[in-house]
């Protein structure tokens with residue numbers, strides 16, 4: 556696929572190591588960038604040093620999910636929880652600013668209906684304005700097996716929200732793994748939503764493993780992504796088959 560770039564998602568890859576060590580492992584493995592889920596337990600100053608030493612950019616991090624022990628998966632589409640949602644957004648912006656991260660995924664949470672939609676829209680306006688033009692705010696449709704009850708589940712719903720909020724730095728995280736499960740037709744839907752897409756992620760379907768097997772042919776899908784002009788690193792967000800150390804044979808094949 557020539558000159559495709561890839562970002563290691565350290566929420567899943569090398570997630571048994573402290574984040575600075577995972578950043579170094581990603582560099583040694585040949586990744587072009589990194590991204591993570593929830594880095595907040597590690598001081599941003601340590602992550603900043605590790606990124607500088609590795610010469611890698613942190614492409615994205617997520618807002619806090621809230622109370623994970625009771626199943627919370629984000630706060631921004633929960634009516635009545637605006638103060639906590641905005642505190643999570645502030646925390647993410649502060650962390651992202653310190654490490655010069657490119658994007659923040661604002662997690663919606665488990666909810667539905669018009670009040671949830673209004674809360675999400677208002678919180679996304681807050682996030683987009685507060686983040687400023689150097690940080691992209693992302694929203695990500697998640698599939699209903701991994702995230703049952705999550706507010707945002709389809710690309711079309713995300714596109715509607717992005718158009719309603721109408722802020723230039725609000726975009727969609729297009730995770731092919733979720734999009735394939737929630738209706739497929741992935742390359743057409745990628746093309747149709749291209750102007751609204753801010754980051755791309757991949758994993759095999761249905762097992763969420765390395766992107767070289769399963770029902771979705773990434774050698775085709777990523778060629779199409781590239782033909783459509785996408786040049787930023789693609790997020791490798793998969794669960795390694797042998798624990799946290801990833802199977803990486805696919806990386807050399809897809810990069811060349």
Ligand SMILES: O=C(O)[C@@H](O)C(=O)CO
Nearest residue numbers: 592617660695730756792
């Ligand atoms: O696809 C996912 O699950 C992630 O991109 C994420 O940020 C939510 O956990």
Ligand SMILES: [Mg+2]
Nearest residue numbers: 695730756792
């Ligand atoms: Mg994802």
